Amino acid sequence: xxxxxxxxxxxxxxxxxxxxxxxxxxxxxxxxxxxxxxxxxxxxxxxxxxxxxxxxxxxxxxxxxxxxxxxxxxxxxxxxxxxxxxxxxxxxxxxxxxxxxxxxxxxxxxxxxxxxxxxxxxxxxxxxxxxxxxxxxxxxxxxxxxxxxxxxxxxxxxxxxxxxxxxxxxxxxxxxxxxxxxxxxxxxxxxxxxxxxxxxxxxxxxxxxxxxxxxxxxxxxxxxxxxxxxxxxxxxxxxxxxxxxxxxxxxxxxxxxxxxxxxxxxxxxxxxxxxxxxxxxxxxxxxxxxxxxxxxxxxxxxxxxxxxxxxxxxxxxxxxxxxxxxxxxxxxxxxxxxxxxxxxxxxxxxxxxxxxxxxxxxxxxxxxxxxxxxxxxxxxxxxxxxxxxxx
Amino acid sequence: xxxxxxxxxxxxxxxxxxxxxxxxxxxxxxxxxxxxxxxxxxxxxxxxxxxxxxxxxxxxxxxxxxxxxxxxxxxxxxxxxxxxxxxxxxxxxxxxxxxxxxxxxxxxxxxxxxxxxxxxxxxxxxxxxxxxxxxxxxxxxxxxxxxxxxxxxxxxxxxxxxxxxxxxxxxxxxxxxxxxxxxxxxxxxxxxxxxxxxxxxxxxxxxxxxxxxxxxxxxxxxxxxxxxxxxxxxxxxxxxxxxxxxxxxxxxxxxxxxxxxxxxxxxxxxxxxxxxxxxxxxxxxxxxxxxxxxxxxxxxxxxxxxxxxxxxxxxxxxxxxxxxxxxxxxxxxxxxxxxxxxxxxxxxxxxxxxxxxxxxxxxxxxxxxxxxxxxxxxxxxxxxxxxxxxx
Ligand SMILES: Cc1ncc(COP(=O)(O)O)c(C=O)c1O
Ligand SMILES: Cc1ncc(COP(=O)(O)O)c(C=O)c1O
Numbered sequence: 001x002x003x004x005x006x007x008x009x010x011x012x013x014x015x016x017x018x019x020x021x022x023x024x025x026x027x028x029x030x031x032x033x034x035x036x037x038x039x040x041x042x043x044x045x046x047x048x049x050x051x052x053x054x055x056x057x058x059x060x061x062x063x064x065x066x067x068x069x070x071x072x073x074x075x076x077x078x079x080x081x082x083x084x085x086x087x088x089x090x091x092x093x094x095x096x097x098x099x100x101x102x103x104x105x106x107x108x109x110x111x112x113x114x115x116x117x118x119x120x121x122x123x124x125x126x127x128x129x130x131x132x133x134x135x136x137x138x139x140x141x142x143x144x145x146x147x148x149x150x151x152x153x154x155x156x157x158x159x160x161x162x163x164x165x166x167x168x169x170x171x172x173x174x175x176x177x178x179x180x181x182x183x184x185x186x187x188x189x190x191x192x193x194x195x196x197x198x199x200x201x202x203x204x205x206x207x208x209x210x211x212x213x214x215x216x217x218x219x220x221x222x223x224x225x226x227x228x229x230x231x232x233x234x235x236x237x238x239x240x241x242x243x244x245x246x247x248x249x250x251x252x253x254x255x256x257x258x259x260x261x262x263x264x265x266x267x268x269x270x271x272x273x274x275x276x277x278x279x280x281x282x283x284x285x286x287x288x289x290x291x292x293x294x295x296x297x298x299x300x301x302x303x304x305x306x307x308x309x310x311x312x313x314x315x316x317x318x319x320x321x322x323x324x325x326x327x328x329x330x331x332x333x334x335x336x337x338x339x340x341x342x343x344x345x346x347x348x349x350x351x352x353x354x355x356x357x358x359x360x361x362x363x364x365x366x367x368x369x370x371x372x373x374x375x376x377x378x379x380x381x382x383x384x385x386x387x388x389x390x391x
Numbered sequence: 392x393x394x395x396x397x398x399x400x401x402x403x404x405x406x407x408x409x410x411x412x413x414x415x416x417x418x419x420x421x422x423x424x425x426x427x428x429x430x431x432x433x434x435x436x437x438x439x440x441x442x443x444x445x446x447x448x449x450x451x452x453x454x455x456x457x458x459x460x461x462x463x464x465x466x467x468x469x470x471x472x473x474x475x476x477x478x479x480x481x482x483x484x485x486x487x488x489x490x491x492x493x494x495x496x497x498x499x500x501x502x503x504x505x506x507x508x509x510x511x512x513x514x515x516x517x518x519x520x521x522x523x524x525x526x527x528x529x530x531x532x533x534x535x536x537x538x539x540x541x542x543x544x545x546x547x548x549x550x551x552x553x554x555x556x557x558x559x560x561x562x563x564x565x566x567x568x569x570x571x572x573x574x575x576x577x578x579x580x581x582x583x584x585x586x587x588x589x590x591x592x593x594x595x596x597x598x599x600x601x602x603x604x605x606x607x608x609x610x611x612x613x614x615x616x617x618x619x620x621x622x623x624x625x626x627x628x629x630x631x632x633x634x635x636x637x638x639x640x641x642x643x644x645x646x647x648x649x650x651x652x653x654x655x656x657x658x659x660x661x662x663x664x665x666x667x668x669x670x671x672x673x674x675x676x677x678x679x680x681x682x683x684x685x686x687x688x689x690x691x692x693x694x695x696x697x698x699x700x701x702x703x704x705x706x707x708x709x710x711x712x713x714x715x716x717x718x719x720x721x722x723x724x725x726x727x728x729x730x731x732x733x734x735x736x737x738x739x740x741x742x743x744x745x746x747x748x749x750x751x752x753x754x755x756x757x758x759x760x761x762x763x764x765x766x767x768x769x770x771x772x773x774x775x776x777x778x779x780x781x782x
Contacts, residue, residue: 006620006621006645006647007621007645007647007648008590008591008594008595008596008597008621009508009563009594009595009596011507011508011647011648011651012508012509012510012511012513013510014510014511015506015507015509015510015651015655016651017654017655017658018654019653019654019657020464020654020657020658023463023464023657026463027463030463044460044461046460046461047460048458049458050457050458050459051459056454056455059450059454059666060451060454063447063450063451063454064447066441067439067440067441067636068441068442068634068635068636068637069435069437069438069635069636070435070437070635070636071636072414072417072418072421073411073414104495104638104660104664105660105661107659107660107661108660111659115406115531116402116406117400117402117403118403118406119403119404119405119406120403120405120511120533122403132658133657133658133659133661136654136658136659137658137659140506140655140658140659141532141533142511142532142533172400199399200399203399203400204399204400205399205400206399229397230397230398230399243459244459244460244461244661245458245459245460245461245462245662245664245665245666246459246664246665246666247495247638247660247661247662247663247664254397254398256397256398256402257398257402260402260406260407263408263409263411263527264406264408264531266411266414266524267408267411267523267524267527267528267531268498268502268524268527268528268531269495269496269498269499269638270496270498270524270635270638271636271638272638273495273636273637273638273664273666273667274636274637275450275636275637275664275666275667276664276666
């Protein structure tokens with residue numbers, strides 16, 4: 001980087017990380033909206049709904065009655081217990097509350113887990129396409145991302161052979177997201193167990209990003225904890241629980257990691273947001289509201305899997321979960337960023353170019369997020385159809 | 392670290408960071424309280440009061456009306472503007488809102504600033520005694536802490552000569568906290584300008600932790616921005632604004648750093664908590680409530696500076712700001728951790744051993760935090776007096 005005027009010394013070259021492009025797209029979409037344009041948001045991966053009522057009620061009561069100071073670094077004991085219970089209810093897995101770490105979103109969970117288990121410079125296997133922040137967090141923390149090219153034919157999931165290759169290349173862990181972002185695909189048919197076994201055999205950490213659990217449209221997702229005691233599970237209230245802006249999530253870690261992670265959390269975060277922890281306690285009170293939201297996503301998914309192919313976007317896997325479709329747009333472009341920009345400008349629909357998730361092959365893909373209101377999603381499909389027609 | 396049973400590989404030796412001892416003390420104090428003991432908290436550096444009413448009102452309205460999703464990574468534009476205005480109102484310094492970065496507490500501010508400006512391995516000067524997390528964050532991020540021994544005679548502040556020594560030893564920056572934690576002392580009488588000039592002359596980054604600004608009992612604290620355009624200012628709503636658990640703070644950075652920090656923030660945090668940003672907007676609406684709280688701290692300070700010496704703790708500097716007194720307890724012990732534990736057990740007053748802030752000399756010091764209610768602080772002084780008497 002050039003020596004910038006007025007700075008005491010040049011900025012570090014080694015730290016230059018890529019932007020998280022979806023956030024830039026959101027910025028432009030918001031600016032257009034503020035300027036009066038009618039924009040449909042399919043770019044940012046967040047629910048259109050607020051946190052459920054019981055969560056907001058708890059937050060309101062806390063606002064009136066509690067000081068909302070720093071909490072324990074690992075999170076409020078009552079929330080850790082409630083999460084442990086949820087793990088049992090949902091997956092039938094027995095996890096003691098002492099193994100649950102409440103975090104400021106799964107974003108904080110990754111930082112804590114990576115710092116706790118990896119030496120500086122250690123290699124971490126990251127399936128590609130994948131959530132872009134993994135790569136950047138890994139780089140910012142001085143670790144080494146080892147991209148694993150997955151394929152549409154393999155439903156964008158890594159294999160046990162990939163784990164063997166990681167080990168041969170001296171990597172120290174594998175990060176798996178199932179359902180995956182941006183593809184929505186899952187490790188089904190025994191794949192999760194195979195990956196866990198391969199990691200165990202090869203002595204690799206398995207870090208399982210389960211943030212899209214709860215949002216599956218066919219087979220329910222299983223937790224890595226049912227396949228490995230040593231797995232590190234990363235989860236969050238952001239997606240299924242519809243609480244993105246609250247910045248609250250959790251880890252389940254092997255007991256030996258609790259104290260190292262506590263020390264890191266004390267020093268790097270002090271504690272997760274208190275009001276969000278209180279709200280999260282309410283997020284579990286009966287899940288019907290969340291299931292109703294999910295049913296809306298399911299209808300959006302069905303509708304888009306019909307309408308987008310009609311508009312010419314016929315190379316889309318019928319994703320198993322999350323609220324994403326990853327569409328091959330190579331019929332139209334080999335520059336997905338320009339394609340997305342033009343789509344936003346000309347049709348008012350914001351989507352994310354694939355390069356955010358896969359810097360090379362992503363030039364031929366865009367990601368649609370269908371967490372919006374059903375009307376808006378239907379209108380988006382109509383606009384995209386009209387926009388693509390003359391091409 | 393030993394190879395722990397059941398883990399795929401040993402935990403990284405290089406990552407072993409010290410615990411943040413005050414959090415452990417708080418844990419024990421809370422456990423005793425839960426078991427029915429009557430504990431007075433003078434250990435954790437947080438206000439006993441909740442966020443001010445206007446902040447909580449805004450949060451309540453947002454709970455009802457807003458989605459509270461991810462915000463822009465740099466923070467909501469309205470909050471960045473309000474903070475820029477506050478900087479002008481408070482210090483007379485002109486800072487454009489584009490230079491303001493909203494963060495998840497100053498804790499996140501340090502991570503973002505350090506990663507944005509320092510190469511891996513770079514040395515950062517940290518005055519000692521100082522806030523323990525600096526050291527641990529620096530280590531966790533692969534940077535190198537360079538401790539600067541300050542002295543009670545020098546009011547625990549570094550000097551321009553220290554900056555020269557840092558530069559000679561190839562360090563890349565200085566972190567200054569004024570008022571300081573744990574000592575409450577400030578860089579007065581032109582010291583701030585001298586340090587800023589020395590950093591400029593030597594090409595070092597100056598990172599100014601201004602989190603205790605607003606809490607001064609004599610001369611008001613000046614911002615480093617009045618002495619250097621290149622200074623990185625770290626601030627927070629935690630202390631003066633009484634919002635610790637909300638995890639919300641801000642940075643003011645040179646314009647050239649905004650984009651690098653935005654990228655880091657997008658990837659490492661996505662955004663600061665939305666409800667906390669909304670609440671923070673309300674935190675500025677008339678500061679009388681906060682001034683009343685501060686007047687209570689001032690009374691506690693005056694009372695303790697009378698009572699603690701009577702109890703035998705006569706080696707305390709009359710700190711200029713924050714809500715701490717750092718007492719030399721070498722008349723009683725050279726093991727401040729044991730001393731604090733015994734005090735907690737026998738008198739029910741929780742304080743923090745100095746080793747949290749200064750691993751060697753801190754064995755002869757403890758920190759008192761006087762942000763509690765006036766009655767409780769008075770009772771604490773009484774208990775400590777009674778407890779020390781027979782010794
Ligand atoms: C796969 C995946 N993991 C993690 C995250 C981070 O979410 P949060 O920090 O809100 O929990 C996201 C957000 O989009 C994601 O898509
Ligand atoms: C000197 C100093 N800086 C920073 C912090 C971190 O505060 P927060 O992350 O709540 O803004 C503290 C907290 O005690 C502190 O004492």
